[in-house]
Amino acid sequence: MLTRGVACLFIAILPLISHGQKSGKFILPSGLATADYAKGTVWVKLKKTHKSIFENQAGRIAPAVNVREIHPLVNRQSDNSARVAPRKQRIDISLYYRLTFDESKDVEQVINELYNTGYFESIEPVYTATPLLEPNDPMLGQQYALDLIKARQAWDLVEVDEDIVIGVVDAGGDLDHPDLQANIYIDPSEPLDGIDNNHDGYIDNNRGWDFSGSSLALIGTPGYIGDNDPSVNQGGLFSHGTMVAGCESA
Ligand SMILES: [Ca+2]
Ligand SMILES: [Ca+2]
Ligand SMILES: [Ca+2]
Numbered sequence: 001m002l003t004r005g006v007a008c009l010f011i012a013i014l015p016l017i018s019h020g021q022k023s024g025k026f027i028l029p030s031g032l033a034t035a036d037y038a039k040g041t042v043w044v045k046l047k048k049t050h051k052s053i054f055e056n057q058a059g060r061i062a063p064a065v066n067v068r069e070i071h072p073l074v075n076r077q078s079d080n081s082a083r084v085a086p087r088k089q090r091i092d093i094s095l096y097y098r099l100t101f102d103e104s105k106d107v108e109q110v111i112n113e114l115y116n117t118g119y120f121e122s123i124e125p126v127y128t129a130t131p132l133l134e135p136n137d138p139m140l141g142q143q144y145a146l147d148l149i150k151a152r153q154a155w156d157l158v159e160v161d162e163d164i165v166i167g168v169v170d171a172g173g174d175l176d177h178p179d180l181q182a183n184i185y186i187d188p189s190e191p192l193d194g195i196d197n198n199h200d201g202y203i204d205n206n207r208g209w210d211f212s213g214s215s216l217a218l219i220g221t222p223g224y225i226g227d228n229d230p231s232v233n234q235g236g237l238f239s240h241g242t243m244v245a246g247c248e249s250a
Pocket of ligand 2: 191192194195196197204205
């Protein structure tokens with residue numbers, strides 16, 4: 001049974017298509033491998049003047065389109081009551097469809113055949129999206145936050161620069177965490193020798209400073225300044241500073 005969203009169509013083939021002629025209008029980008037786009041499917045945008053040709057699934061559809069399935073980008077039965085600001089340019093995404101056809105067919109040829117119908121404003125392959133730079137973190141799939149902050153897009157623009165040092169002001173962290181231990185900055189101007197070598201008022205603070213020291217309860221005690229170990233290992237509990245340092249270093 002046909003549904004409104006997905007139609008199975010085997011429409012009579014027009015002479016234009018059955019001859020398999022290439023119009024030459026569309027050429028796949030040079031250097032493109034077959035793995036770079038999907039077989040048997042393309043994205044199309046209908047011309048506004050032909051907006052309704054896919055709406056009737058009962059056979060009165062424009063016969064020049066020889067495809068197997070038609071998938072609208074958006075559900076036509078969804079609520080269309082959203083208001084648009086006056087004079088705001090609208091993008092009619094109901095014009096977009098993904099069409100599928102026999103995978104043995106040449107995508108470039110099918111695109112040109114579809115263009116020749118005159119119904120489509122634009123047609124393109126369903127390109128395979130691959131990140132340009134992928135971290136080697138074995139737990140990458142568990143880190144939903146990296147997608148939220150669009151880290152992958154950022155990595156495509158700027159690769160890791162290990163010369164950048166980030167200061168984190170937070171709760172202490174698990175400095176032995178697998179994501180952090182190799183990346184904690186050790187200040188070379190402050191060797192662990194019991195002396196404030198870099199004259200900043202803190203002795204041996206080569207990995208930062210822990211203002212809470214051994215206990216939060218001691219903060220505010222006259223003369224108490226904490227210690228030089230910002231590690232927080234609360235019986236294996238999660239430390240907020242560990243998460244923040246991990247996100248920032250990513
Ligand atoms: Ca110091
Ligand atoms: Ca020192
Ligand atoms: Ca400490």
